[in-house]
Amino acid sequence: MNTFAALYPLLSIVVGALVVLLLEVFLKRKNRDYLAFISILFLLNAGRECIRVWNQGYTYFDGNLQLDNLALLLCLILTLATLLVILISMKYLRLQNVNFGEYYALLLFALSGMIIMVSSTDLLIIFLGLEVLSMSSYALAGLKIEDVRSTEAAVKYFLLGSFASAFLVFGLAFLYGAAHSLDIPAIVNFFRADTSLSLMALAGLGFVIIGFGFKIAWVPFHMWTPDVYEGSPTPVTAFFSVGPKVVGFAVLIRLFQLYWSESLNSQIVSSSLWVIAVLTMVAGNLLALRQRNVKRILAYSSIAHAGYLLVALLAEDNSGLVFYLFVYLFMNIGAFTAVIALSKKGTEYLDLENYKGIGFRYPWIGATLSVFLFSLAGFPPTGGFLAKFYIFASAVHEGFIWLVIIGVLASLISVYYYLRIVVYMYMHTATNDIEIDAYNPALFLVLFLCLYGVLQMGIFPGNVLIIIKQAVASLPIF
Amino acid sequence: MTELFLVFLINGLLGVVLVVVNKITGPKRTNPIKETPYECGSPYLQDRIYPIPIKYYMVAFLFLVFDVEVVFFYPWALIFKKIGSPALIFMFAYIAILGIGFVYAWKKGAFQWEK
Amino acid sequence: MIPPTYYLVVSIILFVLGIIGFFIKKDLITQFLSVEVMLNAANLAFITFAHSAGSLDGQIIVFFVITVAAAEAAIGLAIILLVYRKHKSIKTEDIHLMKG
Numbered sequence: 220m221n222t223f224a225a226l227y228p229l230l231s232i233v234v235g236a237l238v239v240l241l242l243e244v245f246l247k248r249k250n251r252d253y254l255a256f257i258s259i260l261f262l263l264n265a266g267r268e269c270i271r272v273w274n275q276g277y278t279y280f281d282g283n284l285q286l287d288n289l290a291l292l293l294c295l296i297l298t299l300a301t302l303l304v305i306l307i308s309m310k311y312l313r314l315q316n317v318n319f320g321e322y323y324a325l326l327l328f329a330l331s332g333m334i335i336m337v338s339s340t341d342l343l344i345i346f347l348g349l350e351v352l353s354m355s356s357y358a359l360a361g362l363k364i365e366d367v368r369s370t371e372a373a374v375k376y377f378l379l380g381s382f383a384s385a386f387l388v389f390g391l392a393f394l395y396g397a398a399h400s401l402d403i404p405a406i407v408n409f410f411r412a413d414t415s416l417s418l419m420a421l422a423g424l425g426f427v428i429i430g431f432g433f434k435i436a437w438v439p440f441h442m443w444t445p446d447v448y449e450g451s452p453t454p455v456t457a458f459f460s461v462g463p464k465v466v467g468f469a470v471l472i473r474l475f476q477l478y479w480s481e482s483l484n485s486q487i488v489s490s491s492l493w494v495i496a497v498l499t500m501v502a503g504n505l506l507a508l509r510q511r512n513v514k515r516i517l518a519y520s521s522i523a524h525a526g527y528l529l530v531a532l533l534a535e536d537n538s539g540l541v542f543y544l545f546v547y548l549f550m551n552i553g554a555f556t557a558v559i560a561l562s563k564k565g566t567e568y569l570d571l572e573n574y575k576g577i578g579f580r581y582p583w584i585g586a587t588l589s590v591f592l593f594s595l596a597g598f599p600p601t602g603g604f605l606a607k608f609y610i611f612a613s614a615v616h617e618g619f620i621w622l623v624i625i626g627v628l629a630s631l632i633s634v635y636y637y638l639r640i641v642v643y644m645y646m647h648t649a650t651n652d653i654e655i656d657a658y659n660p661a662l663f664l665v666l667f668l669c670l671y672g673v674l675q676m677g678i679f680p681g682n683v684l685i686i687i688k689q690a691v692a693s694l695p696i697f
Numbered sequence: 698m699t700e701l702f703l704v705f706l707i708n709g710l711l712g713v714v715l716v717v718v719n720k721i722t723g724p725k726r727t728n729p730i731k732e733t734p735y736e737c738g739s740p741y742l743q744d745r746i747y748p749i750p751i752k753y754y755m756v757a758f759l760f761l762v763f764d765v766e767v768v769f770f771y772p773w774a775l776i777f778k779k780i781g782s783p784a785l786i787f788m789f790a791y792i793a794i795l796g797i798g799f800v801y802a803w804k805k806g807a808f809q810w811e812k
Numbered sequence: 813m814i815p816p817t818y819y820l821v822v823s824i825i826l827f828v829l830g831i832i833g834f835f836i837k838k839d840l841i842t843q844f845l846s847v848e849v850m851l852n853a854a855n856l857a858f859i860t861f862a863h864s865a866g867s868l869d870g871q872i873i874v875f876f877v878i879t880v881a882a883a884e885a886a887i888g889l890a891i892i893l894l895v896y897r898k899h900k901s902i903k904t905e906d907i908h909l910m911k912g
Contacts, residue, residue, distance in 0.1 A: 233794075237794065237797050240797065240801050241797060241800070241801070244800070244801055244804035244805060245804065343873055343876065346876075346880075347876060347880070350880045350883070350884070354883055354884070354887050357887055357888075357891060358887060361891055361894060364894070367898050367899075367909060368909055368910060370891070370894050370895055370898050371895070371907050371909055371910060372910075373891050373894070374840065374891050374892065374894075374895050374907065375907075377887070377888050377891050378840065378843055378844065378847075378888075381844070381847045381884050381888065382834055382847050382850075384851075384880075384884075385830065385847050385850035385851050385854065386850075388850075388851055388854040388877055389827055389850065389853065389854040389857065391854070391858075391873075392823075392854045392855075392857035392858045392861065392870075393857065395858060395861050395862075395869075395870060395873070396857065396860075396861035396864075396865075399861075399865050399867065400869070401869075401873070445910075446910045449910050450909075450910060751893075754889070754890075754893060758886045758889060758890060759886075761882055761885060761886050762882060762883060762886045764882075765878060765879050765882035765883075766879065768875055768878060768879060769875065769879075772872065772875065
């Protein structure tokens, strides 16, 4: 149904961002927590709008904005992620001297870009949403102005990000030349109808995959990830590790609907994705082994997780993919929250050495961080285990035996570096005193929510799976 | 067409070959005066480019953004009569968002020439 | 009348030049300019395809890409300016605090 109501979730976010921006310049108050609360109000409103139009299938702008159930579910996931990030930012911004009201506006703008991306089927609109997300991200990465590392992260992210978007645009041009349209259904139909080898369309698709591969951080295109994750303010890193991955895979789910049958073109695409998946899982986990900085470890771990997600994409297990994204949101933001909690004014404790004895000094932080790390490594009874299990099971079902073997071996490697942090927290005695003053109700609320999410999805995933199945069913069937 | 192409090819190759041969076989003698920037033969006036005050950059950035946004007015004006009032509403929304950006830059002091 | 293939070849050459420039140049501004060249190569390809397909869509897309390029230029130059104020240099080899 073509109705203005389809715009409400997006409108709520954009208006929120503009209101925050105007309040920042007109009120000029020193304590900016009120801006965070205003943003949270707008986020909650957007979430309410998303739930209200569930199952309605609203569209607007001649079908260019399409709120099917998958889009709505992903909007909810992204809104939740932004909400958690805002909650963990408030104290951090004051402690680390990043006290800008624009921070919240930029987060909301980034969210609006992501919502545009998940709720459109036109690749041009998706590209524009991606750019809204990217521009806000470049600014967010460099927001810790006093820290040289943050500036460095911003410039690296900007250069490689804009390089990737140039690839994306060039790929779009070729896809447009081949299919005469940028609408995803039209492109899918073109690939299904065209059984011969179409070099132009393949080149276009390849460039588009490279462009998204940069944003998602698959392995040949991952060079920026560790540096950007290390340099950016930590809540922003948490945001980067979840948001772009969710939207990237959302777009790829729509683009790879059923792989356009058995044609030669789709064979080539799927075998190259196979190689990327193997590279990403293996290299991501191996490179993480020699890191000592916790943020860098988490950066490489997020690369490896992008590889597991790609396995789900290859196996056409869309509900498994969305479930994995959902679990990943909780466990990753949770882990970053624990990292943020271990900080004091002007200093963040990021080196592994600083984690010695944390488990006994700060039992609540240590325990939750351990749960999140177990979940990232894929131990039962956490959500991470079930998510990996679903993905690998459906991959075996689809005949990707070798891919699954490599994936399981790679996640065995990952156990080493996740557990190393736990070992440092519990098995080593503290050598130096770590003073933290980040006790903050918001942080503990987020830790609790993430813990709840990880355990709920690990032990009783039924309800969530029903909703995800409903959402995935809204994809068009060819 | 082919002849034209050949002419371009031969001339281009000739140019490349001559430059390369010159680079390889020519003698390389250098002295301090040769290394200095060339300014029409007269002694040069300043030895480097001095940084330009930051306020010029601010105005340049803002001009860049707002100047290019106007590009959408032309296609809009062409089809405005066909679409009617929704087109007007959306364009006003667009201008409002641009205006908020402008007000933000203004209040932030981007246009203050003298601090 | 020049056939559309020629425009396409020019566009591909521009794109490849952009990639080469991005990798061999060692200062941020030139690298950024290379990216702009790549974007304009894509614009040329869009216009060519739109022309040969006889539809206007491709030309409208170019408007959007131009806008995106301008926004990217604004934020990118601001970031590069920040780097210059921190490092007193915009050479890539001077920006190496984080490694590994």
